[in-house]
Amino acid sequence: MRHRGERGRRTVKRDTRPQSEKIAAATRAQIMAGLLPPGSKLPSIPRLAAEWEVSTATVQNAWQILRTEGYLESETGKGVFVRERSQFAISSVAYFDPVEREVRYEILDVGEVEAPADIAAALGEERAVLRHRLMLHGDERVELSWSYYPATFAVGTPLGERKRIRGGAPRVLDDLGYPERRFVDRVSVRPPTTEEAELLEIPAGVHVIRQFRTIYSNDEKVVEVTIVVLPGHLYEVSYSVNF
CATH class of the missing domain: 3.40.1410.10 (Chorismate lyase-like)
Structure with missing residues (x-):
């Protein structure tokens, strides 16, 4: 079998989606994999903003995407939590x-x-x-x-x-x-x-x-x-x- 050398490797295209969509996608995958079970409290927005090196508004946009899809819910004064839902x-x-x-x-x-x-x-x-x-x-x-x-x-x-x-x-x-x-x-x-x-x-x-x-x-x-x-x-x- 012929193996491809360094020159034969396929170039992987970079993910050009907005950062908010990337954060939503990563969080969604964790929820679907059971790594963030229902009732889990998500880290604070400032903490996640620091981890992703984005603005707090970007994280808020990511959470809004997941709220609209039914994955998250917010409790005033308590934080953002994973909703009980099944596909x-x-x-x-x-x-x-x-x-x-x-x-x-x-x-x-x-x-x-x-x-x-x-x-x-x-x-x-x-x-x-x-x-x-x-x-x-x-x-x-x-x-x-x-x-x-x-x-x-x-x-x-x-x-x-x-x-x-x-x-x-x-x-x-x-x-x-x-x-x-x-x-x-x-x-x-x-x-x-x-x-x-x-x-x-x-x-x-x-x-x-x-x-x-x-x-x-x-x-x-x-x-x-x-x-x-x-x-x-x-x-x-x-x-x-x-x-």
Whole structure:
């Protein structure tokens, strides 16, 4: 094997983010790793400013970022503390349990549409029935979803009606002769669109997790494609594989 010498080493780009974002990122990582458990009191702002060699305003800006994301809380006269919070886990096997997670959906749009190119390619047809929804956990907006179904069999079914479906889309698909057999997820991360940022009330600088799910029925027929967008500061992705 050929080893690269000094001249072959890759140049690492410097972190050019504002100092407040760097401090917030370092603190966030410590919280997520359990090094700063809930209830932990953070060092004083002057002390951290000295350690990072920045102004106290820079540290205050970092704390504001983390307050907005829900990681920190301030107690007047006492200091800044790590909040008790946990991230939602997106399982590759089982999706959300509406009962356990106490979630509810708001229907934003339903109708027959021209499918976007990536959706049309997955469905194998250009027309689709769309169900666009917003999910809430308590008062917190936690998910946007766009579910597309082939128009050839979905038009005129409960999938195209602007109301909740008893038993959900899987029941309708099963009644139509297209039981769900498996799904494939593609997960990526990107900045939110304006619509996503506003509807999900995403703090500035936070990216979203984009989940592109393709659901297959018998004979590998694609019967649903769903795009799910989740605020990155609220979620983590969990995978389990048995060997």
